[in-house]
Every structure is written in C-alpha cells, then in structure tokens.
Amino acid sequence: MIDDFTQLYYLDSYQSEFTAEVTAVRKEKNKIWLSLSQTCFYPEGGGQPGDRGILQVIKPNKQVVKVFDTIWSDDVIWHQVDLLLAKGTSVVGQIDFAKRYDLMQQHSGEHIFSGIVNREYGYTNVGFNINSTEMTFDFDGDLNWEQIAEVENEANQAIYENIPIEIRYITQSEHDAWTYRSKLQLEQNIRLVIIPGYDTCACAGTHLARTGEIGQIKIIKRESYKGGVRLTALCGARALHYFQNILQVMQSVGEVMSANPENLLEKIHNQQSEISDLKFQVNKKNKAWLDLFMQTLQPKTKRIILTNPEFAKHEWKYACQYLSEHVSEFAGILTSVAQSKQLLFLCSETQDLRIMIPKLEEKFNFKGGGNATLIQGLLQAELPIIEKFLNEIP
Ligand SMILES: [Zn+2]
Structure with a gap:
C-alpha cells in the first residue's frame, strides 16, 4: 500500500516539522491547493480528518501560510492553503501536532474497541468518522449497553497494559498467513496496524506508539443504525473534558437540589x-x-375576552377552547408577555377566525397564525386597547 517515502507520517507519526518544496499548485473556485516534495500532513482518509498547520517560506521573506486541510486526490497529497506559493518555493512545514495527537488517540482507541467487538461478537466495523469533538463507529450488528460496558472494560484494560502498537507491511504472498480486519481494497503492500492480543487491522491512518497514550476510551452514546449500531466514543483528553463537564453539571444540579x-x-x-x-x-x-x-355568563353571550388569567401557560389554549363552546361567536385569552406585547388565543365554534388575521396584522402587527377554529400570536399594543377592539369588532 505504502512505498512512497514522501509521506513522512508513515515513517514517524510523531514528526511534526519538515522541509519541502512546492511541486504543484491548483486553484479551484475559492480554494488554493499546494503539493509538496514530502510532507508530514496526513491527508483525510479512512475516517481520520486531514491535518492542519502552517508552511513557512524559507527564503526570502519567511512568509507564513496557513494549511486548513489536507486531502488525497489523483494520487497527490494536496494542502489547502490561504495563499498561493510559486512552484519551487522552499518551505518549513509544521502540523498542528496537538490536534494530530488527539486524532491518533481516537483512531488507535477505535481499533482496540472494534477488534474486541469483532472477536467477541463477529461484527464488522462498517463506518468510522472522527470529527472535532467526537468519533462514531458503526457495526453491522447490535450491542446493548451491558455488552458495550464489557467491551469498554476490556478496551481500557488494553490501554492500561500500555502495549506497543506495531506497524507492518505485508506483501500479497504473505497475505494468507495473516488474519486481520479490513475495509480497504487489498493492494500490493498491505499496511497492518497490530495491537498484540487485541486487534490486527489493515489501515492507512496514523497511530500512537503505545496503547497507554490513548488515556481511556468511553462510549457516550448508542443508536440503532442500518440494522446494526452506531456508537459515539471519546478517547484521551476528550473523555477527560467530557467528564469534567458532566461533573460540573452534576455538582450544580446537586447544589440546586441539595x-x-x-x-x-x-x-x-x-x-x-x-x-x-x-x-x-x-x-x-x-x-x-x-x-x-x-x-x-348571561344567556346568549356572544364573546368573552379573558385578560391575564391565572392559568399556567399550557392551560391557555385548553381554557380558550372550553370558553368558546359556551358563546355564540368567539372566546379569547389575552396575556401580557412584555410591555406593549400581548399573547392572544382566539377560539370559535361558529366563525372562521382566519378573516381576523389581516385586521389584527394591520392594527396590532399580529405575528402568528392558526386555522378556522383557533388563531394565536403576538400583538403589539396595550392590553386594554386590544381588549376593546376584540369586544367591538363587527
Ligand atoms: Zn484505522
């Protein structure tokens, strides 16, 4: 799979700085892309996002160019930048290593979890994505929370054991001697990521040197997905920050509730x-x-407008409908929500209330809607003025 030593992230996934020359330039709509003679920037692929960082021009002006994204397209690694650099320009590249390290923690954590699920339940990981806050992985079979907790415990055990993560390239002829998980089309050289005792998987992503660096893995959400399950997980500092936030919320709620x-x-x-x-x-x-x-109520009452009743909000509509059953025209509830701002519910058993809407719009800037039997919305005016209008409208 990989025999190109311009991809420095495969030689050392911890290397964050390198020198290179601009080898090609591409402009597309509002985006500028550069390719380099070699790079530490990992291009988006296999669920792992592309690296970000900077390129600094070596001569003559030390200009700094931002790299927003890195992709693989037509067998070339393209760096999306904010400024065009001429072909042949020498640069020092620096990836945002904190971000890369976080992604490696997530990715290596996912391998351990998926490896255990595959071994214990025979399910295959059929989808994997890491975004800036979470990662999701999809399996072609379901797992309940109890099963998830068991896998989680074992995956964290693999983390405590601090096992070295091995990368090995195997050729087609060695292929039959290995059992591994794979979502990829098999090619000449297969890159295996091996976590002894837990997982062997064909993968093009960048990984940690040892499992201990994952910190921890925690599943925070499960959803049914295409006949299987989608899990949302956090590793490393993401898991820590998540639980710091949860604890803070729990403490605040605890204080309110004593x-x-x-x-x-x-x-x-x-x-x-x-x-x-x-x-x-x-x-x-x-x-x-x-x-x-x-x-x-007098018999033959035509309309009732109740103002600022003591009912709770969820009762206004019900009360208005109830009143409308006992009058010949309509019933309304008018409640002050702010200064010169009133909320109106209007119900009728006998009239089409929609004809009221244009009049209310014109007079009180009515914002709302409804149907023939009920309209509701906000009106701009003092309450007694609206009340008088509703009582006198022909
Ligand atoms: Zn992978």
Missing part, C-alpha cells in the same frame, strides 16, 4: 411526582373556576 450524586436521582424523582401532583390540583381548580365563571 443532593449529592448518590441521592440526586431519588430527589429528582420525588420532586417530579410533587410537581405532577401540584399540576393535577391546579388543573382541577382551574376547571372548577371555569365552570363557575360559565355560570355567571
């Missing part, structure tokens, strides 16, 4: 049941109030 992590869930459950009891009581009282209110 709870510690051990009894937090119980306290939340208790509070939820208290809230639903209270909601039930409030609903009951509001219904009773509406019934009493209804009794005060």
Whole structure:
C-alpha cells in the first residue's frame, strides 16, 4: 500500500516539522491547493480528518501560510492553503501536532474497541468518522449497553497494559498467513496496524506508539443504525473534558437540589411526582373556576375576552377552547408577555377566525397564525386597547 517515502507520517507519526518544496499548485473556485516534495500532513482518509498547520517560506521573506486541510486526490497529497506559493518555493512545514495527537488517540482507541467487538461478537466495523469533538463507529450488528460496558472494560484494560502498537507491511504472498480486519481494497503492500492480543487491522491512518497514550476510551452514546449500531466514543483528553463537564453539571444540579450524586436521582424523582401532583390540583381548580365563571355568563353571550388569567401557560389554549363552546361567536385569552406585547388565543365554534388575521396584522402587527377554529400570536399594543377592539369588532 505504502512505498512512497514522501509521506513522512508513515515513517514517524510523531514528526511534526519538515522541509519541502512546492511541486504543484491548483486553484479551484475559492480554494488554493499546494503539493509538496514530502510532507508530514496526513491527508483525510479512512475516517481520520486531514491535518492542519502552517508552511513557512524559507527564503526570502519567511512568509507564513496557513494549511486548513489536507486531502488525497489523483494520487497527490494536496494542502489547502490561504495563499498561493510559486512552484519551487522552499518551505518549513509544521502540523498542528496537538490536534494530530488527539486524532491518533481516537483512531488507535477505535481499533482496540472494534477488534474486541469483532472477536467477541463477529461484527464488522462498517463506518468510522472522527470529527472535532467526537468519533462514531458503526457495526453491522447490535450491542446493548451491558455488552458495550464489557467491551469498554476490556478496551481500557488494553490501554492500561500500555502495549506497543506495531506497524507492518505485508506483501500479497504473505497475505494468507495473516488474519486481520479490513475495509480497504487489498493492494500490493498491505499496511497492518497490530495491537498484540487485541486487534490486527489493515489501515492507512496514523497511530500512537503505545496503547497507554490513548488515556481511556468511553462510549457516550448508542443508536440503532442500518440494522446494526452506531456508537459515539471519546478517547484521551476528550473523555477527560467530557467528564469534567458532566461533573460540573452534576455538582450544580446537586447544589440546586441539595443532593449529592448518590441521592440526586431519588430527589429528582420525588420532586417530579410533587410537581405532577401540584399540576393535577391546579388543573382541577382551574376547571372548577371555569365552570363557575360559565355560570355567571348571561344567556346568549356572544364573546368573552379573558385578560391575564391565572392559568399556567399550557392551560391557555385548553381554557380558550372550553370558553368558546359556551358563546355564540368567539372566546379569547389575552396575556401580557412584555410591555406593549400581548399573547392572544382566539377560539370559535361558529366563525372562521382566519378573516381576523389581516385586521389584527394591520392594527396590532399580529405575528402568528392558526386555522378556522383557533388563531394565536403576538400583538403589539396595550392590553386594554386590544381588549376593546376584540369586544367591538363587527
Ligand atoms: Zn484505522
């Protein structure tokens, strides 16, 4: 697969600086691409994003050019840059190694996890992607959380063992002697990434020297995907930062709830049941109030506009519909949401309320919508003015 020593990342995945000459230039739409005589910049491929960094012109002006992305296209590695450099320009290239190292932690972690899944369950990794915050991998079979935890424990064991990760190129003739995972088309020289005892996989990506550098691997999400499962995982500092954030949220929630992590869930459950009891009581009282209110209505009442009722927000629509059943034209609920800004619910059993919309738009800059029996939206005006308008509209 790899016999080209211009790809310095295959000689040493920890090399971050190199010198090279610009060998070709390509301009496409608003993008400028350069190829170099040799490079440490890994081009996007096999789920691993392309490297970023800088190129510094050696002579005469020490100009610095940014590299936004690196891709492999038509057998050439192209560096996407922010400034055109002439063919033959000598540069010192420097990759963003912190980012590369993070990607290597993710990629090596994925190999261990996928290797164990393949050995234990026979599933194949059929999709792999690392973005700037997470990585996902897809398997052609399902795993539940219990199975995920078992694989996770074993994968982390492989990390604690700090095993050297080997890279080996095998030829077609050696091919039959090896068993390995592969998503790639087999070529002349096959590059194997070997984590003894855990995984052997054909892969073109950059990897760590030892498993211990992965730090840890943690699955944070599982979703059903194309008859199998998609897992979202974090390795290294990403996992640490994720748990730092979670702990901070837990501590803040704990302070609000006067709870510690051990009894937090119980306290939340208790509070939820208290809230639903209270909601039930409030609903009951509001219904009773509406019934009493209804009794005060004169027979043949045409319309009712309730202003700023004591109902909770989720009850406004229901209350408005309930009132509309007892009047001959329409019922409305008008609630102040800000200064000179009112929320209106209007319901009718007998009239098509859509004809009201243009009038409300013209008069009160109505922003909302609805259907024949219910309209709702925001109005700009003082509440009594709108109330008067609704009561007097022909
Ligand atoms: Zn790989």
